[in-house]
Amino acid sequence: MAAPTEQRDEGGIFGTQREDLWWVPPTIIAIGFTAFIVYSTWAAWVGEHFFTGLPEAAAAAQGTNYLSPFYSPCLLQGCEHGFLAGVIPLEIGTISPAFFILWAPLGFRATCYYYRKAYYRSYFADPPACAVDEPRDDYQGETSFPFILQNIHRYFLPFSLALVGFLTYDAILAFKFSGGWGIGVGSIVLSLNAILLATYTFGCHSLRHLVGGGKDCFTCDEGDETVAKKSWDFVTFWNENHMLWAWLSLFWVAFADLYVRLVSMGVIQDLHIVF
Numbered sequence: 001m002a003a004p005t006e007q008r009d010e011g012g013i014f015g016t017q018r019e020d021l022w023w024v025p026p027t028i029i030a031i032g033f034t035a036f037i038v039y040s041t042w043a044a045w046v047g048e049h050f051f052t053g054l055p056e057a058a059a060a061a062q063g064t065n066y067l068s069p070f071y072s073p074c075l076l077q078g079c080e081h082g083f084l085a086g087v088i089p090l091e092i093g094t095i096s097p098a099f100f101i102l103w104a105p106l107g108f109r110a111t112c113y114y115y116r117k118a119y120y121r122s123y124f125a126d127p128p129a130c131a132v133d134e135p136r137d138d139y140q141g142e143t144s145f146p147f148i149l150q151n152i153h154r155y156f157l158p159f160s161l162a163l164v165g166f167l168t169y170d171a172i173l174a175f176k177f178s179g180g181w182g183i184g185v186g187s188i189v190l191s192l193n194a195i196l197l198a199t200y201t202f203g204c205h206s207l208r209h210l211v212g213g214g215k216d217c218f219t220c221d222e223g224d225e226t227v228a229k230k231s232w233d234f235v236t237f238w239n240e241n242h243m244l245w246a247w248l249s250l251f252w253v254a255f256a257d258l259y260v261r262l263v264s265m266g267v268i269q270d271l272h273i274v275f
């Protein structure tokens with residue numbers, strides 16, 4: 001939305017009377033998003049070194065059982081990890097399994113209310129920041145194509161909730177080594193990944209509306225102690241810091257992929273003990 005006229009410098013795009021470093025947050029966000037998009041695209045494209053349980057990783061992986069979150073759940077034949085392994089009758093090496101999975105979390109994040117605000121500012125300068133002039137005068141919100149498609153966010157929610165389940169399952173299996181149950185750095189990395197994705201997903205605005213029963217005003221009904229209200233309170237708790245969880249979970253999922261990749265390749269050794 002355009003800034004109020006009286007706050008504008010008449011210098012056109014980026015014109016403002018603000019004297020603070022308003023351009024720093026959108027610049028950092030643009031760098032962060034771009035770095036994640038480049039890394040995740042590459043990591044999904046290569047289609048290898050995503051699971052330390054694969055035979056080719058056995059020598060380097062020291063009996064670990066770590067699956068990259070970009071490739072979870074592992075669906076192709078030859079990925080003996082979880083109950084969905086092999087449901088797609090293709091062998092690993094023919095196509096990257098990540099392509100069957102990443103559309104869901106990427107769609108969920110791309111249409112997330114927080115991320116929309118962030119990339120509208122950082123990539124489209126629309127607006128670049130509060131009280132800073134933007135490139136166009138008309139504002140149609142998200143009522144016309146293509147931005148009206150952002151409304152499909154709610155339909156990505158079930159897939160993201162399922163992903164929290166899959167990643168929790170992976171985190172549990174990360175405590176299982178070829179010699180028995182134990183704990184390693186990778187177990188902690190993948191556990192934190194599942195926790196952070198849960199904190200982000202459980203704070204979703206669409207989830208809050210859904211579990212609250214679609215009501216528009218809870219405070220209008222003092223003393224409401226229904227399950228819907230308690231569920232709404234729970235989601236609201238995580239929703240209050242949705243931006244924080246969005247960034248932490250985004251950073252950590254890339255880090256978890258990188259960690260699994262480096263262990264699988266033998267570049268680093270996983271520290272772990274088996275009980």
Ligand code: FES
Nearest residue numbers: 112113204205206
């Ligand atoms: S609004 Fe951000 S995940 Fe739904």
